Amino acid sequence: MTAAVITGPPRLPFQAKLFYGLGSIAFGVKDAGFSYFLLIFYNQVIGLNAAAAGLAILIAMAFDAFLDPIVGQVSDNWRSRWGRRHPFMYASALPVALSYIALWNPPHWSAAHLFWYLTAIAIVIRTFITFYEVPSSALSAELTTGYDERTVLLSYRYFFGWVGGLSINLIALFFLLRPDAHHAVGQLNPVGYARYGVVAGAIMFCAILISAGGTHRYIPTFTVPPKRKIRLLAMAREIVSTWSHRSFLFITLSGLATSMAAGLGASMNYYFATFYWEFSARQISAFTLGVAVSAAIALIAAPRFSRRFGKRASAITLMICSVTISLAPMALRLFGLMPANHSSALAPIIFFQTIVATAFYIAATTLISAMIADVVEDGELKTGRRAEGVYFSASSLVAKAVTGIGIFASGLLLGAVHFPAGAAPGHVAPAVINHLAEVYIPVQIALYAIALTLMLGYKITRASHGETLRLLAAEAESVHLAPVGIEP
Numbered sequence: 195m196t197a198a199v200i201t202g203p204p205r206l207p208f209q210a211k212l213f214y215g216l217g218s219i220a221f222g223v224k225d226a227g228f229s230y231f232l233l234i235f236y237n238q239v240i241g242l243n244a245a246a247a248g249l250a251i252l253i254a255m256a257f258d259a260f261l262d263p264i265v266g267q268v269s270d271n272w273r274s275r276w277g278r279r280h281p282f283m284y285a286s287a288l289p290v291a292l293s294y295i296a297l298w299n300p301p302h303w304s305a306a307h308l309f310w311y312l313t314a315i316a317i318v319i320r321t322f323i324t325f326y327e328v329p330s331s332a333l334s335a336e337l338t339t340g341y342d343e344r345t346v347l348l349s350y351r352y353f354f355g356w357v358g359g360l361s362i363n364l365i366a367l368f369f370l371l372r373p374d375a376h377h378a379v380g381q382l383n384p385v386g387y388a389r390y391g392v393v394a395g396a397i398m399f400c401a402i403l404i405s406a407g408g409t410h411r412y413i414p415t416f417t418v419p420p421k422r423k424i425r426l427l428a429m430a431r432e433i434v435s436t437w438s439h440r441s442f443l444f445i446t447l448s449g450l451a452t453s454m455a456a457g458l459g460a461s462m463n464y465y466f467a468t469f470y471w472e473f474s475a476r477q478i479s480a481f482t483l484g485v486a487v488s489a490a491i492a493l494i495a496a497p498r499f500s501r502r503f504g505k506r507a508s509a510i511t512l513m514i515c516s517v518t519i520s521l522a523p524m525a526l527r528l529f530g531l532m533p534a535n536h537s538s539a540l541a542p543i544i545f546f547q548t549i550v551a552t553a554f555y556i557a558a559t560t561l562i563s564a565m566i567a568d569v570v571e572d573g574e575l576k577t578g579r580r581a582e583g584v585y586f587s588a589s590s591l592v593a594k595a596v597t598g599i600g601i602f603a604s605g606l607l608l609g610a611v612h613f614p615a616g617a618a619p620g621h622v623a624p625a626v627i628n629h630l631a632e633v634y635i636p637v638q639i640a641l642y643a644i645a646l647t648l649m650l651g652y653k654i655t656r657a658s659h660g661e662t663l664r665l666l667a668a669e670a671e672s673v674h675l676a677p678v679g680i681e682p
Contacts, residue, residue, distance in 0.1 A: 205340075205343065206337060206338055206343060206346075206347060210337060210409065210412060211346065211350045212408070213405055213407075213408025213409050214330075214333060214334070214337065214347060214350060214351060214405065214408075214409055215347075215350030215351045215353060215354040215355075215405075216354050216401055216404055216405045216408065217283075217326070217330050217351075217402060217404070217406065217409075218351045218354045218358065218401075218405075219354050219355065219357070219358030219397065219398070219401035220290065220326060220358070220397075220401040220402045220405075221323060221326075221327050221358075222354065222355035222356060222357070222358035222359035222360075223358050223359055223362045223394050223398050223401070224290070224294060224323055224394075224398060225355075225359055226358075226360065226362060227297075227298075227359075227362070227394060228251070229457060229460035229461055229463075230363060230461075230464055231363075231366070231387070231390070231464070232247070232251070232297075232461075233247055233248070233461050233604055233605070234381060234382075234465070234468075235298070235384075235387050236300075236308070236312060237605075237608075238381075238382055239382055239383075239384050239387065240300060240308065240384070242305055242308050242309065242312070243305065243605075244605040244608045244609060244613070245605040245606060245608075245609045246305070246309050246605070247309075247312060248603070248604060248606065249309075249605070250309055250313040250316060251312075251316055251602060252599065252602040253316075253317075254313060254317045254320050255320070255591075255599065257317050257321070258320050258324065258591055259591060261320075261324055262324055262328060262587040262588070262590050263433045263437075263584055263587045263591075264429075264433075264587075265282070265324050265325060265328045265329070265583070265587060266328050266332070266433075266581075266582075266583030266584040266585070266586060266587030266588075266590075267429050267433055267581075267583060267584050267587075268583075269282055269328065269329045269583040270332075270419075270579075270580070270581055270582065270584060273418075276410070276413065277416055278329070278418075278583075279329035279330065279332060279333055279336075279416075279583075280406055280409075282325045282328075282329045283325075283326050283329055283402060283405070284402075284403070285325060286322045286323070286325040286402060287398075287399050287403050287406075288399065289318075290319065290322045290323055290326065290395075290398050290399070290402065291395035291396065291398050291399035292395065293315060293318045294319055294391060294394055294398060295391045295392055295394075295395040296315055296391075297312075297315050297319060297391060298387045298388055298390055298391030298394075299388050299391055324587075326402055327590045328583055328586055328587045329583065330405065330406075331563075331586035331589055331590055332582035332586045333409060333416075333582075334347055334348055334351065334563075334564075334586075335567045335570040335585075335586070336416045336582060337409075337412060337415075337416075339571065339663060341500075341568065341656050342497060342500055342501050342656075344564045344568065345496055345497045345500040345505065345560065345561065345564040348496075348560050348563045348567070349492065349493045349496045349560050350493065351560075352489070352492065352493075352496075352556055352559065352560045352563070353489045353490070353492065353493040353556075356486070356488070356489035356492075357486055357489050358397070358401065360485050360486050360489070361486075362390075362393065362394050362397060363479075363482045364479055364482050364483060365390075365393060366386065366390045366393075367381075367476070367478055367479040367482065368476075368479050370386040370387075370389045370390045370393070371383055371386035371387070371390070371475060372475075378618075379468070379475070379618070380475040381464065381468060381475055381478075417580055419579070419580050432579070432584070433584055435577065436573060436577070436579070436581045436585065437584070437588060439569055439572070439573050439576070440651070441565075441572065441651070441654050442566065442569040442573065442585060442588075443651075444648050444649065444650075444651030445562060445565050445566060445569075445648075445649065445651075445652045446566070446588045446589070446592060447648045448562070448644075448645045448646070448647075448648035448651075448652070449562055449566075449589070449592040449645070450592050451641050451642070451644040451645035451648065452513070452562070452641075452642065452645040453592050453599070454599045454603065454641050455517075455638050455641035455642050455645065456555070456559075457599055457603070458599075458603045458604055458634075458637065458641070459638065461604035462604050462607070462630075462634060465608070465613075465630075466524070466630075466631075467481070468619050469619055469622050469627060470524070470527075470627050470630070470631065471535060471540065472535040472536065472619050472620055473541065473544075477541055480541070480545060481544065481545055484545050484546075484549045485548060485549065487549050487553075488548075488549050488550075488552035488553035488555075488556060489552075489553075489556055491549075491553040491556075491557075492553050492554075492556035492557040492560060495553065495557045496508075496556075496557040496560040496564075499512065499557065499561065500561060504655060504656060505561045505562075505564055505568075506561075506565065506649060506650075506652055506655075508557075508558075508561055509558045509559075509561040509562050509565070509649065510558075510646055510649055510650075512554045512555070512557050512558035512561070513555070513558040513642065513645070513646060514646065515554045516551050516552070516554035516558060517551075517638065517639070517642045519550055519554070520547070520548075520551035520552075520555075521635055521638060521639070523543065523544060523547055524631050524634070525631075525635055527631070528628060528631055528635075563589060565652060565654065566588075568654050568659050569654065570585055571659065571662045571663060571666060572654055572658075572662050573585065574666060575662050575665055575666055575669075607630065607633055607634060607637070608630070610633060611626055611629045611630045611633060612626065613626060
C-alpha cells in the first residue's frame with residue numbers, strides 16, 4: 195500500500211525555512227573545522243604525519259558508509275509522538291558538542307597513539323552528527339513536494355550551513371588563533387585550537403536544539419507510512435534496492451566526485467593561503483568573510499536558476515563556472531601572470547575571485563541536493579515505499595566525504611611533493627610550492643569532469659516530477675486515501 199502524499203503548505207512560511215536552515219549551522223561548523231583546520235592542526239601543530247591524519251579520517255568515513263544508511267532506514271520506520279526524525283535530532287545535540295571539544299584537545303601522546311585517538315574521536319563525532327544530519331536532511335522532502343519550493347528550502351539550508359562554518363572560522367581567525375610569544379603565526383597556535391573547540395561545540399549544541407524545536411510544530415503534517423516490522427537482512431535489501439534507483443545513483447556518484455574535489459580544495463585551502471600566497475591570518479579572515487557574501491548570492495540565485503533553466507542544466511553550468519574561476523589564479527601564477535606575494539594587488543584579486551567561485555559552487559550543490567529530494571516520490575512510485583531517510587543518508591555520506599576523502603587526498607598530495615612538517619611561511623622551497631600546485635590543478639579538473647559527466651545520467655525534470663505526483667495522488671485515491679497539500 196502506498197502512503198498518502200501529505201505535505202506542509204504549498205508555500206512554506208518563512209519561519210519554517212528559517213528554523214530548518216538554522217540546523218545546518220551544526221554541520222557547517224563541524225565540516226568547516228574538519229575541512230579547513232583539522233589537517234593543519236594535527237600535522238603542523240600536533241606533529242602527526244599528514245598521511246596518517248588523512249588515513250584516520252578516511253577510516254571514520256568508511257565507518258559512516260555502514261552507519262548512515264542504517265540511521266536513514268531506522269528513522270524512516272520510526273514511530274513516536276515526536277514523529278520519525280525529531281527524536282534522533284534532539285538526542286544528538288549534547289554528544290556532538292562534547293566529542294567535538296575533545297577533538298581539539300588531544301592528549302600529549304606519541305604519534306602512534308594520537309593516530310588512534312584521532313580515528314576514534316572522528317568516528318564518535320561523525321556517528322552523532324549522522325544521528326542529526328540524516329533525519330534533518332530527510333525533512334526537506336517531507337516539508338514540501340514542490341519542485342521549486344524544495345530548491346528554496348534547501349537554499350536556506352546551504353546558506354546557514356556555509357554561514358555557520360564561515361562564522362566560526364572568522365571567530366577562530368580573528369579572536370582565537372592569535373600569535374603569541376611562542377607562535378608567530380596564529381594558525382599554528384595550539385591554545386587557540388583548544389578554545390575554538392569549546393566555542394564551536396557550544397554553537398553546534400544550540401543550532402541543533404533550535405532547529406529541532408523550531409520545526410517540531412510541523413510534525414503532524416509529515417507523511418506517516420504504514421507501520422511494518424523489518425528484519426536486518428530485509429533492511430539491507432531495501433537499502434540496496436532504494437539506492438539502485440537510476441537517477442539517484444548517478445546524482446549520488448556525481449556528488450561523491452564533487453565532494454572529493456571540494457574536500458581536497460578545502461583541506462588544501464589554508465596550505466595555499468598560508469604558504470603559496472603567504473597571506474596573514476587577518477587576510478585569510480577577510481576572504482572567509484567574503485564567502486559569506488557568496489552564500490547570500492547563492493541563496494537568491496539557486497531558486498532562480500531552478501525556475502528558469504531546471505536543476506540539472508543549472509547545476510552543470512554553475513559548477514563549470516566555479517571550477518574555472520577557482521583554479522585560474524593558481525594556474526596564472528605558474529605562468530608568472532599573477533602579482534607577487536605581499537603586493538597590494540594580490541589580496542583584492544583573490545578576495546573577489548573567491549566570492550564569485552564560491553557563490554557558483556554553493557548554488558550548484560544546493561541544486562544537486564534538491565535533485566536528490568525529487569527522487570523520493572519517483573522512488574515511492576516504483577517501490578511503494580517512502581524512503582527519505584535512506585536517500586538522504588547517501589547525501590549525508592557524500593557530504594562527509596568532503597572531509598574524509600579530502601583530508602586523505604591532501605595528505606597524499608603533501609607527501610608526494612615532500613611538503614615539510616612544521617614549516618614556516620616564506621621558508622618552503624619555491625619548487626615544492628609550485629610542484630604542489632602543478633599536481634593539485636589537474637587532479638581537481640579530473641574530479642570535476644567525472645562529476646559533471648555522471649550528472650548527465652540524472653533524468654528527473656520538472657515535468658516528470660509533476661507527473662509522478664499526479665500518479666501518486668491517483669494511487670492514494672484508489673485506496674481511499676485523500677492526498678493533502680500536493681503542489682504541482
